[in-house]
Amino acid sequence: MTASPALRPSAFTDAELIGSGRRVAEIEAQALQSLARRVDGSFAAACRLILASHGRVVCTGMGKSGHVARKIAATLASTGTPAFYVHPGEAGHGDLGMITDKDVVLALSYSGESDEVLMLLPVFKRQGNAIVAVTGRAQSTLAREADVHLDVSVEVEACPLDLAPTSSTTASLAMGDALAVALLEARGFTADDFARSHPAGSLGRRLLLHITDVMHAGEDVPQVSEEATVSEALVEMSRKRLGMTAVVDAQGRLSGLFTDGDLRRMLDDTVLDLRNTRIGTLMTRNPKTIDARQLATEAARLMETHKISGLIVVDEERRPVGALNIHDLLRARVV
Missing domain, CATH: 3.10.580.10 (CBS-domain)
Structure with missing residues (x-):
């Protein structure tokens, strides 16, 4: 079988490869600068919802958004905000039982139209869960149905085809980090608190060993x-x-x-x-x-x-x- 020309090793020079890498970094840096200007009252409202909750933050999303949601859940959990990830496809087959009415749902979908995520919205609403949507489209179904919408839209993906999620996933990840750190500071989370959730490895030794x-x-x-x-x-x-x-x-x-x-x-x-x-x-x-x-x-x-x-x-x-x-x-x- 003959490989597609697009899959054959290219004749790119080192300079061209370096230029491509730098272009991606610059595009994503611009996306983050734009994102910073949109950390506003909606962001504060999302933080207030989570701080007022007596439950956990349930992060969910499909595809690349799901990978980002997993990381956000891990960051939240390690910085004083109990959180976990639920796959939206599995949620409809029993995993919804892990979610209580005290939990806040953090739903990620750049389009705001992911079927697997939208299918869960009626269940969350019936149960009384507050919903924070992280999307790139303020007029999307998910953004409209959520209690709070966090805008992570980007002008262009770093992918030259403008197809592979790159800038958009970076923006979503940064928004999750911003939430985690803001909540950490609001809770007065200390290095000793951090150490208790990181007892193993070099972090644990640095923070726990007297x-x-x-x-x-x-x-x-x-x-x-x-x-x-x-x-x-x-x-x-x-x-x-x-x-x-x-x-x-x-x-x-x-x-x-x-x-x-x-x-x-x-x-x-x-x-x-x-x-x-x-x-x-x-x-x-x-x-x-x-x-x-x-x-x-x-x-x-x-x-x-x-x-x-x-x-x-x-x-x-x-x-x-x-x-x-x-x-x-x-x-x-x-x-």
Whole structure:
């Protein structure tokens, strides 16, 4: 079988391919700029409907609009607005049972005339569901029948044939993101709230892991008194294997820090009497510290900012209660 000429590898140059890609990005960027001007009172009304609801947001749509609806549902759910996707074709065969009268329906159809979506409207209306329509045609059936219409119309698709949904799906997706973020801010959704719905992976580690989860505590915290010799401090550092030791005063408060890096630099500059030199004369005073209640990511930020590899964890009275180094953060996959 001979392939259609349209399906054969073309003689496009790299410059032509790059130009095509850039043209798509520019067309879609223009569509988003136009969309921003249409985020208006109708958008606020849609947000009010969802905020007032005691149910969930049911996202639905066919074809490419269905794919966008799935993503919007996922974004809403992860940012504090319970939501899920229902395929409009399956809804008529039993999945409508998942939708309660407390739910708000977010229906996507660029034409506003998708048969599978329109078929569900009488059911939603009988049940008392508020309907937010996302379409590109303000005079379409879906837009007219909805309680609120969000206009995502675009002047032209990025597809040169003006057929494949491109600019229009980008605009619909952006409208969904705009809803999710506006609702997030209105609810006062915090990073801790976000972490509770993202316990796995790097997001969960960044947002849930605290200093207490990674630090060495109790007898594992390296510390010596100001009166200890350099030799005694080195023994403590070797025993605790963190490459540093806290130096404390007579009341047990942090006076300073001594690290293996400090030792190397001093050995380069002078001859030390390790058995008779007091560590209090060599330590770094007022070292960077961290509170046990802070996130582990804050420790990573401090280490990176100040080019250090370890931190002493102190309480309100500056008594050492823990210690950690960059290797602890690496093992916890915080960095």
